[in-house]
Amino acid sequence: ASEKPVKAKEFDKELFKRSVEYNVRTLYRKNLEEADAQQIFQAVSYAIKDRIVENWMETQKAYEKEDPKMVYYMSMEFLMGRALGNNLINLKAYKPVAEALEELGLDLNLIEDQEPDAALGNGGLGRLAACFLDSLATLGYPAYGCGIRYRYGMFKQEIRDGYQVEVPDNWLMNGNPFELRRPEYAKIVKFGGYVSVHTDENGRNVFTQEGYQSVKAVPFDFPIVGYGNGIVNTLRIWDAEPVECFQLDSFDKGDYQKAVEQENLARNIVEVLYPNDNHYAGKELRLKQQYFFISASVQEAVEKYMRKHDDIHKFYEKVTFQLNDTHPTVAIAELMRVLMDDYYLTWEEAWEITTKTCAYTNHTIMAEALEKWPIELFSRLLPRIYQIVEEINRRFILDIQQKYSNVPGVDVQEKIRKMAIIYDGQVKMANMAIVSGYSVNGVARLHTEILEKQELKDFYEMFPERFNNKTNGITQRRFLLHANPLLADWVTAHVGDDWITDLPQISRLKVYADDKKAQQEFMNIKYQNKVRLAKYILEHNGIEVDPRSIFDVQVKRLHEYKRQLLNILHVMHLYNELKEHPELDFYPRTFIFGAKAAAGYRNAKLTIKLINSVADVVNNDPAINGKIKVVFIENYNVSNAEIIFAAADVSEQISTASKEASGTGNMKFMLNGALTLGTMDGANVEIVEEVGEENAFIFGLSAQEVINYENHGGYDPMEIFNNDQDVRKVLMQLINGTFAPGDPELFRPLYNSLLNTQCTAKADTYFILKDFKSYAEAQKRVEAAYRDEDNWAKSAILNVSCSGKFTSDRTIQQYVDEIWHLDKVVLK
Ligand code: 26Q
Numbered sequence: 001a002s003e004k005p006v007k008a009k010e011f012d013k014e015l016f017k018r019s020v021e022y023n024v025r026t027l028y029r030k031n032l033e034e035a036d037a038q039q040i041f042q043a044v045s046y047a048i049k050d051r052i053v054e055n056w057m058e059t060q061k062a063y064e065k066e067d068p069k070m071v072y073y074m075s076m077e078f079l080m081g082r083a084l085g086n087n088l089i090n091l092k093a094y095k096p097v098a099e100a101l102e103e104l105g106l107d108l109n110l111i112e113d114q115e116p117d118a119a120l121g122n123g124g125l126g127r128l129a130a131c132f133l134d135s136l137a138t139l140g141y142p143a144y145g146c147g148i149r150y151r152y153g154m155f156k157q158e159i160r161d162g163y164q165v166e167v168p169d170n171w172l173m174n175g176n177p178f179e180l181r182r183p184e185y186a187k188i189v190k191f192g193g194y195v196s197v198h199t200d201e202n203g204r205n206v207f208t209q210e211g212y213q214s215v216k217a218v219p220f221d222f223p224i225v226g227y228g229n230g231i232v233n234t235l236r237i238w239d240a241e242p243v244e245c246f247q248l249d250s251f252d253k254g255d256y257q258k259a260v261e262q263e264n265l266a267r268n269i270v271e272v273l274y275p276n277d278n279h280y281a282g283k284e285l286r287l288k289q290q291y292f293f294i295s296a297s298v299q300e301a302v303e304k305y306m307r308k309h310d311d312i313h314k315f316y317e318k319v320t321f322q323l324n325d326t327h328p329t330v331a332i333a334e335l336m337r338v339l340m341d342d343y344y345l346t347w348e349e350a351w352e353i354t355t356k357t358c359a360y361t362n363h364t365i366m367a368e369a370l371e372k373w374p375i376e377l378f379s380r381l382l383p384r385i386y387q388i389v390e391e392i393n394r395r396f397i398l399d400i401q402q403k404y405s406n407v408p409g410v411d412v413q414e415k416i417r418k419m420a421i422i423y424d425g426q427v428k429m430a431n432m433a434i435v436s437g438y439s440v441n442g443v444a445r446l447h448t449e450i451l452e453k454q455e456l457k458d459f460y461e462m463f464p465e466r467f468n469n470k471t472n473g474i475t476q477r478r479f480l481l482h483a484n485p486l487l488a489d490w491v492t493a494h495v496g497d498d499w500i501t502d503l504p505q506i507s508r509l510k511v512y513a514d515d516k517k518a519q520q521e522f523m524n525i526k527y528q529n530k531v532r533l534a535k536y537i538l539e540h541n542g543i544e545v546d547p548r549s550i551f552d553v554q555v556k557r558l559h560e561y562k563r564q565l566l567n568i569l570h571v572m573h574l575y576n577e578l579k580e581h582p583e584l585d586f587y588p589r590t591f592i593f594g595a596k597a598a599a600g601y602r603n604a605k606l607t608i609k610l611i612n613s614v615a616d617v618v619n620n621d622p623a624i625n626g627k628i629k630v631v632f633i634e635n636y637n638v639s640n641a642e643i644i645f646a647a648a649d650v651s652e653q654i655s656t657a658s659k660e661a662s663g664t665g666n667m668k669f670m671l672n673g674a675l676t677l678g679t680m681d682g683a684n685v686e687i688v689e690e691v692g693e694e695n696a697f698i699f700g701l702s703a704q705e706v707i708n709y710e711n712h713g714g715y716d717p718m719e720i721f722n723n724d725q726d727v728r729k730v731l732m733q734l735i736n737g738t739f740a741p742g743d744p745e746l747f748r749p750l751y752n753s754l755l756n757t758q759c760t761a762k763a764d765t766y767f768i769l770k771d772f773k774s775y776a777e778a779q780k781r782v783e784a785a786y787r788d789e790d791n792w793a794k795s796a797i798l799n800v801s802c803s804g805k806f807t808s809d810r811t812i813q814q815y816v817d818e819i820w821h822l823d824k825v826v827l828k
Pocket residue numbers: 122123124125126128274276277278279280281282286363364369371443472660661662663664682
């Protein structure tokens with residue numbers, strides 16, 4: 001094997017073919033003709049892993065030698081998707097491998113389809129973490145991802161009778177060819193028990209946890225391959241195993257009980273990813289998961305540092321922790337604990353290190369997503385950690401009092417009520433993250449402004465220098481180069497391939513926006529991608545769709561604030577119009593949805609049923625002549641997302657303004673030449689700023705308007721219901737059985753959520769009816785624009801060429817320059 005990094009030119013196809021044949025032999029005692037598709041996937045993956053391992057060792061050796069500062073990206077979620085195709089892309093080996101396999105009579109695409117998605121995440125936050133790892137490796141920054149090796153990832157969604165059914169995602173069933181178990185780095189994590197204090201010979205208070213249960217954390221490493229630079233970073237995810245301490249002689253009844261409990265804890269803790277997105281569930285097991293992977297990761301980071309350095313006081317010069325939302329925030333107290341209890345630092349010394357090490361990213365302002373743990377639960381599970389949180393809180397309250405006691409017009413009690421870490425019987429994780437770190441960042445400009453001016457105003461006043469914005473991004477390697485090879489090749493043919501590692505270069509396409517030939521080529525590529533998606537839909541849904549129709553796509557987690565309900569109500573409205581005016585000149589449209597609902601989210605699940613019910617009626621009504629088709633793509637995930645983005649004409653980004661912190665799907669659509677139909681929310685604002693409002697369709701209330709209504713108790717949807725006949729009609733259809741002939745009451749809860757005629761809750765909290773008219777008008781503009789094909793092509797090409805800002809390479813460079821201050825490592 002070569003010691004040099006793998007380069008495209010050096011790719012030895014014959015050697016690769018021999019190693020695939022050899023792997024099939026040694027793994028399965030078969031030759032290539034006998035092996036099935038899954039076995040070939042495994043054999044190919046092991047052949048690629050061999051190449052990666054060389055670079056992995058070189059990279060880690062270089063890190064060892066140069067001793068650079070490292071970022072630990074701490075996240076409960078890494079939504080990685082499939083590894084094989086991505087690894088080949090980043091090794092610059094995709095085309096040669098596809099050719100080599102073809103020479104063996106094999107199709108790389110089909111082999112890729114054998115790999116299950118690593119779906120260790122829910123949606124945006126988890127996928128962002130995956131894009132960040134890709135960019136960190138590609139830019140050559142030393143980084144670890146730290147997370148959990150869930151046995152079951154995000155559930156698979158099946159649609160039965162129009163309803164979502166959750167099927168367990170046994171992604172490790174066939175083994176994982178890319179992972180590496182590292183038992184030599186196992187750690188012990190302690191839960192429960194109590195804290196005893198005694199004074200040691202130096203008169204120091206020593207705190208020890210006793211009567212606890214422990215779990216062994218065993219890391220599995222995944223290689224993160226940088227694009228064409230030989231760098232391979234590590235995603236380290238922790239598995240749980242029971243500690244081996246079965247002492248048969250001390251087997252009285254109590255011990256036996258304890259031993260079994262401890263084993264169960266190990267079995268349960270990493271069993272499954274919580275499938276909630278943007279919604280907090282205060283479950284004990286969730287807190288155990290959080291502390292489990294954080295304690296293991298913090299112990300490892302400190303031990304790794306101490307292997308090379310002797311002074312723990314300078315820890316923060318070599319290590320920084322980025323906390324992906326509040327989910328990993330116990331890292332703050334865990335680091336304090338290790339520094340004080342294991343390294344005997346004083347509170348002040350430990351605090352200085354911790355606050356210079358930890359940084360926090362906020363991904364939401366919605367109250368229902370904020371993590372608050374009941375003191376009873378928190379202190380019972382993590383007694384020593386809770387003591388530390390209490391002390392952080394006590395000192396912080398003193399700071400507040402000191403700062404505000406003599407300031408006229410400031411109500412100190414009110415400040416404490418809003419800012420304390422422990423208040424009202426709860427531990428507030430966001431408050432701890434802000435108080436105990438050196439950086440707080442939002443994920444899009446608008447979102448950061450809302451944090452500073454409204455949601456976190458008091459904190460911003462106290463620590464303005466900590467706040468900063470890092471607008472999200474996505475990796476063009478997966479979402480263009482891999483997902484859309486036709487468009488990727490076309491871009492490269494026009495502007496060269498620098499865009500792969502320098503996306504702003506794609507702006508050189510602008511000169512082709514007005515070029516008739518380029519427009520036709522672009523539309524032709526889009527058409528072929530629509531044919532590919534149509535084939536997928538026919539195979540998976542049995543629905544035939546016309547690739548010449550407008551593909552209007554909304555794919556994202558199902559959530560009321562994302563307003564899939566607005567989209568489908570508008571489809572119902574269009575259907576009504578077509579029924580009433582069959583002569584209407586209507587451009588054929590395919591409405592495509594993909595969305596998983598959290599398992600316990602009733603309105604979200606009912607919205608899926610509504611979409612499927614509308615699909616049933618509309619798709620089968622000969623009276624509308626196939627002009628509208630509605631498709632719900634089952635099991636939306638990272639892999640089919642790649643096919644979907646490539647085929648989209650219209651990108652639906654229609655969240656209630658102020659609610660979507662950033663969105664990242666919006667960027668994936670833009671990169672693939674879809675036009676945004678959206679509200680001025682999250683990163684949509686910046687997308688429109690880049691591409692120009694004339695190349696997007698913007699509608700709806702502004703964030704400030706929404707916030708104003710909210711501050712004045714909402715608005716009255718009845719007024720719209722009474723005055724807008726289009727709205728009235730679709731709402732009545734929710735309760736008169738038009739789309740649920742057997743059960744007219746089926747969609748009543750959705751109707752009530754919008755109008756709420758009797759109950760206590762507020763109505764239409766997401767301003768769906770308020771924005772309906774504006775949305776319908778924007779949709780009319782979409783249709784008119786699409787009829788002018790040249791102009792549409794121009795806008796689409798401009799979207800692609802203006803997407804440069806939205807690469808995660810840019811986002812990561814900003815984290816590096818403005819938060820982490822890392823140095824690049826270059827391999828010879
Ligand atoms: C919390 C407690 C208990 C169980 C689950 C959770 C939980 C899990 C996942 C809370 C939130 C999430 C995920 C949030 C998320 O994906 N937010 C999205 O982050 C993206 C990346 O920054 C943004 O683009 C989206 O706007 C934001 O919604």
